[in-house]
Structures are given as structure tokens and as C-alpha cells.
Amino acid sequence: xxxxxxxxxxxxxxxxxxxxxxxxxVIFHLHAELxxxxxEKQLMQxxxxxxxxxxxxxxxxxxxxAFRPALVLGLIVFxxxxxxxxxxxxxxxxxxxxxxxxxxxxxxxxxxxxxQHLLDGGRTFHCDSIIELIHKEAFLEGIxxxxxxxxxxxxxxxxxxxxxxxxxxKARAKQMVLSATxx
Numbered sequence: 699x700x701x702x703x704x705x706x707x708x709x710x711x712x713x714x715x716x717x718x719x720x721x722x723x724v725i726f727h728l729h730a731e732l733x734x735x736x737x738e739k740q741l742m743q744x745x746x747x748x749x750x751x752x753x754x755x756x757x758x759x760x761x762x763x764a765f766r767p768a769l770v771l772g773l774i775v776f777x778x779x780x781x782x783x784x785x786x787x788x789x790x791x792x793x794x795x796x797x798x799x800x801x802x803x804x805x806x807x808x809x810x811x812x813x814q815h816l817l818d819g820g821r822t823f824h825c826d827s828i829i830e831l832i833h834k835e836a837f838l839e840g841i842x843x844x845x846x847x848x849x850x851x852x853x854x855x856x857x858x859x860x861x862x863x864x865x866x867x868k869a870r871a872k873q874m875v876l877s878a879t880x881x
Contacts, residue, residue, distance in 0.1 A: 731820025
């Protein structure tokens, strides 16, 4: 298994709606793809690993992060439409924009990486800084190593393994029994 990484950078606009940012700069792109040998491909197909999640972020944290910029946009819409229209129209539009943009930001911010994402042409990740890019590279390397070890374990799932359990001395055995019954 090989992890292929390609780096790129592009100038950022003065204003970006997704993610909500003000000010120009550089956006870094990291494209990651896994290259498998024939044996690894067979194991992927046999055990249906393609749809297995490598990374799942906490949806509550993602929702909190998504709500903040959506609320800012909702407040802006409220103020603008309160000046141009009635209070109830402004409030209704602000609530709608906040709700819709929370969903959009949630889907943008949510960190979900399936094995399939890294196999078929790879996936591009957007990073705001070189530091974030380096962290993402290290993170992708770590989850790729994890996947590699899972595939290695899959080679031997049909085998029988013998693990010898040696008896402990009397004092340690008593401690182990007591600790096991407490918790």
C-alpha cells in the first residue's frame, strides 16, 4: 500500500461564504490517494472495506462549529431585511438562512473519511495554512498505516491463534481478581 500525496495552493478570495472567511490569503490543497497491490485489492473486496469509515468526527462538535457562522449570516440577513422590509419578514428569512447555512456548514466541516474516498481517484482536503497541511498529511499517514494493519490482520482471520496464559503469583492473582470484580 502506498499513500500518494499531492500539494497545491491557490489564492483565496477577499470573501468566502464556505467556509465563512473575510480577508484574502492562500488556500492549500492536499490530494490524498491510496494505491493498493493486488492482494490488498482482493482483501478489500472480500471483506467489503471500501465503505468502512476511517474517520468519523463528533457530530455535536461539528454542529456547534457549523451553527456559529450560520448565525452570523442569519444576523446579517435579519438586519438588512429589517431595514428593507418588516420585522416578521426579516426574522423569518434570518431563521431560514441560519437553518440552511447550518446544514451547509455542517456538511462542509464534518470530517468523514471512508476508505472509498482514498481509493477511487483520492480526495482533496483544503487547509488554511501550511501547519494545517502538515498536520493533515501526518493524520492521513496515520490512518493509512492503521488501514494497512487491518488488512494485514484480515489475511489471518480464518486462522486459529494460540495465546498462552501463564499463571500469576498468589499476590498478583489476588489483585487481578479484586480489580476485575470492582469495575
